[in-house]
Amino acid sequence: MQTAVIEMIHKFREILFPGYFNRARLDPANLSYHIGQTVAELFDMLAEQISRGIRHECFKYDLECTDCRERGYRHALSLLESVPEMQNILAPSDIQIRTHDTSKSSARSLSTT
Numbered sequence: 001m002q003t004a005v006i007e008m009i010h011k012f013r014e015i016l017f018p019g020y021f022n023r024a025r026l027d028p029a030n031l032s033y034h035i036g037q038t039v040a041e042l043f044d045m046l047a048e049q050i051s052r053g054i055r056h057e058c059f060k061y062d063l064e065c066t067d068c069r070e071r072g073y074r075h076a077l078s079l080l081e082s083v084p085e086m087q088n089i090l091a092p093s094d095i096q097i098r099t100h101d102t103s104k105s106s107a108r109s110l111s112t113t
């Protein structure tokens with residue numbers, strides 16, 4: 001559980017600050033693919049963890065299962081849908097995202113607009 005939470009935080013950071021915490025070389029060509037893959041992985045992890053939390057409630061109160069898996073997906077989706085808003089708060093669109101270029105150990109700017 002703790003490992004999963006740490007991994008989810010790392011994936012959130014990857015989405016909110018693409019390339020900043022990652023040593024992999026990102027350029028405009030592979031950036032959206034990388035982010036798409038990270039979002040898909042994060043969605044699965046979130047849905048799984050949320051489902052487990054909800055299922056725990058079912059067991060705790062001896063209730064009939066109320067579509068824990070389905071609800072996990074719904075909550076995970078609504079959380080990921082708030083990412084653009086988080087991005088706007090953290091980095092307004094007029095601020096450029098920097099990608100780390102390990103081969104030249106210099107930062108290159110990448111416009112987000």
Ligand SMILES: [Zn+2]
Nearest residue numbers: 058065066068
């Ligand atoms: Zn349940």
